[in-house]
Amino acid sequence: MIELYYWGTPNGHKITLLLEEAGVPYEIRPVDITAGDQFKPEFLAISPNNRIPAIVDTQPADGGEPIPVFESGAILQYLATKTGKFLPDDPRTRTAVLEWLYWQVGGLGPMAGQNHHFGTYAPEKIPYAIDRYVRETARLYGVLDKRLDGREFIAGSAYTIADMACYPWIVPHERQGQNLADFPNLKRWFDAVAARPATIRAYAVAKNLAARNPITSDEGRRVLFGLDKK
Structure with missing residues (x-):
C-alpha cells in the first residue's frame, strides 16, 4: 500500500x-x-x-x-x-526519460511556479517579474514543443514518467499566459494525455x-x- x-x-x-x-x-x-x-x-x-x-x-x-x-x-x-x-530498461530510452524528468523538476516546474507566484499570488504585481517568467515559460514550452516534433510522447513512442511529470505543469497554461495553439506538437501531446482514462481519474x-x-x-x-x- x-x-x-x-x-x-x-x-x-x-x-x-x-x-x-x-x-x-x-x-x-x-x-x-x-x-x-x-x-x-x-x-x-x-x-x-x-x-x-x-x-x-x-x-x-x-x-x-x-x-x-x-x-x-x-x-x-x-x-x-x-x-x-513507465521507466524502460533500455538504457537509451531510460536515459531520455530521466533527462526530461529532471528537466521538468529543475526547469519547467520552478519557472512555471514563479509565473504563478508573481502573476497570481503576489500582492504587488511587478511587471518585470511577470514578464520575465511568462517569457521563460514560453521558452520552455518551445523546448518541449520541439522535442515532441515527430514523437508521440516525450521519450518516444511510449508513455512514461517524463510525460506524467510535465503534463500537470501544462494544464494551467492559460494562467501562465500561454496559448497552446502556438505550440502545435505540445498541444497534440497535451490533448492525448488529457484523454487518458487514468488522467481523468487522477x-x-x-x-x-x-x-x-x-x-x-x-x-x-x-x-x-x-x-x-x-
Missing part, C-alpha cells in the same frame, strides 16, 4: 497520474497547504522540505520497514522502479479536497508560504 501525502497541485497530480496508470493501491493523506498542514511535525518527518507530495511505501520490495519518499521526481522514479512500469481525486483559506488573501499567502515561520 502507498500512503500518498497529497494536495491538488501540479506536483501532487504527478503522483496520482502514475498510481492510477499503474493500478497501484493507495490511500490519500490530505495535506491542506492552505491551512498550514505542510508545516506540521508529523508531515515534516516524512517531507523535511515541507512540500507535497510525499509517500510512504508500507510494503517495500525488501520486506523491511516502510520507506518514506519526498520530492515528486524521486517519487516518480521510485514508483516506476517498484512497479516496473484529476478527479483533487475534486474531493476543499481548501480552508483562499490563497490570494493576505492570510492565505502567509499560511501557504510559511511567512510566520522562523
